[in-house]
Amino acid sequence: MTSSAPASTDPRITQVIRRHGARADxxxxxxHQVQELHGYLAPESLRDVATGMRLPLSRVHGVASFYHLFRLEPPTAHRCAVCLGTACYVKGGAQVAARIEQRLGVRLDDAAGDGVWALQHVSCLGACGQAPVLVVDGELITRLPVDQSEALDARLEAAGLPQRTTT
Known part of the structure; x- marks a missing residue:
């Protein structure tokens, strides 16, 4: 007798679960594959995974919320990731993050951002020798001039980061 996982509401999620044999491991x-389908892990997707894999929803949500690569909110159109690893932090990564928060009008690590832009921190982008660094919509920006406010703003502008307008 073959045991099959219960079907989820979304047949694509059921298919992903079946490919893995509904194994808890x-x-x-x-x-990861469900996030690829939807761009993030919506509450109903987490319920479908829990049901389909016969796992408690608390375990599925716990795993999804623990790992920073999983998004529980819909992604914004544009994303900026500032490195706060040791080399970048020492060379001004925190100041870069603060300047971008001010520039975009968003808070660091608020996945929803302003609905268009979100700013997150990462522990390393693998460009320590070019610190401080950030990634804007997938493009690496290196050697940011933290001590030169106008030059920093010019680099952020060139990277496509808009200046928040005050009303």
Missing amino acids: ALIEVL
Whole structure:
């Protein structure tokens, strides 16, 4: 007798779960593939995964909320990630993050951002020798001039980061 996982509401999620045999040790990979389908892990997707894998929703949500690569909110159109690893932090990464928060009018690590832009921190972008660095919509921006306010603003402008307008 073959045991099959209960079907979820979304047949694509059911298919992902079946590919992994509904094994609990495949939860991270299942969540990754579900996020690929939808761009983030919506509450109903987490319920479908929990049901389909016969796992408590608390476990599925716990895994999804623990790992920073999983998004529980819909992604914004534009994303900026500032490195706050040791080399970048020492060379002014925190000041870059504060300047971008001010510039965009968003808070660091608020996944919803302003609905268009979000700013997150990362622990390393692998460009320590070019610190401080950030990524804007997938493009690496290096050697930011933290001590030169106008030059920093010019680099952020060139990277496509808009200046928040005050009303």
